Amino acid sequence: MNTVKTIRDLRAAVAQARAEGKQIGFVPTMGNLHAGHAALVTKAAQRADFVVASIFVNPLQFGPNEDLATYPRTLADDQDKLLDAGCHLLFTPDVEEMYPDGMAGQTRVSVPGVAEGLCGASRPGHFEGVATVVTKLLNMVQPDLAVFGQKDFQQLAVIRTLVRDLNMPIQIIGEPTVRAADGLALSSRNGYLTPEQRTVAPTLYRGLQQIATALHAGERDFAQLIAAAQQQQQDAGFRPDYLEIREANSLRPATAADRQLVILVAAFLGSTRLIDNLTLDLDATP
């Protein structure tokens, strides 16, 4: 696996793979990789011949009081994991390479609709930062397909929308969330949790499962289900951010008639913000 730091070297390596007739798969990341990221690379390797991954902690998607400065940088370990998962080329640009004229004057990509509410409301500017860097990375790599985790459900919807709206000839693949044995969704931010917080953290997913069970049983009082789950979060030591039930395809607020649903949650444990989601099909047996 080669590691390149410049757009020029990236383009040259991808062009060579293309000249060899290879299909290109791409997995953008911010590093500090775990088994969830490895699953994205494995999926890309199954669907494409040449897998490119990127590691770039994108300042444009962090708010002023967020964890940009402390976000874990673990390049050597990440390189080992990417190699094991079947990655062929790693792109690790620095901020200068990505934003040579600074960020203030950078053209932005803003996705209406699906980027609003949920994390879009709690993290102003976040999805504009994500959409902008993903657009730039997709234009740099020009892959045939790109793989993203379903754990960031709203992010995946934003990326699917921008790829469609900007007519990019790229297939976007969503890969299921990888969980620890106790149900906690794997996330680089889990590393911020104290041992005690780590034992509490799976409560978040259990709450989603309880709501899903109630919905499957015919309960449709969404407000009541949400209030009970948020009370449970608070009792466990969380500070709830949002908990919403939405229609899974459009991400609009769900109605009692909808059959494809997604329950999305964000909550703080201490200063660590965790997110998770659970999709359910009410027409399928649970």
Ligand code: PAF
């Ligand atoms: O999901 C992430 O790690 C980031 O938001 C992404 C897609 C790599 C863009 O910076």
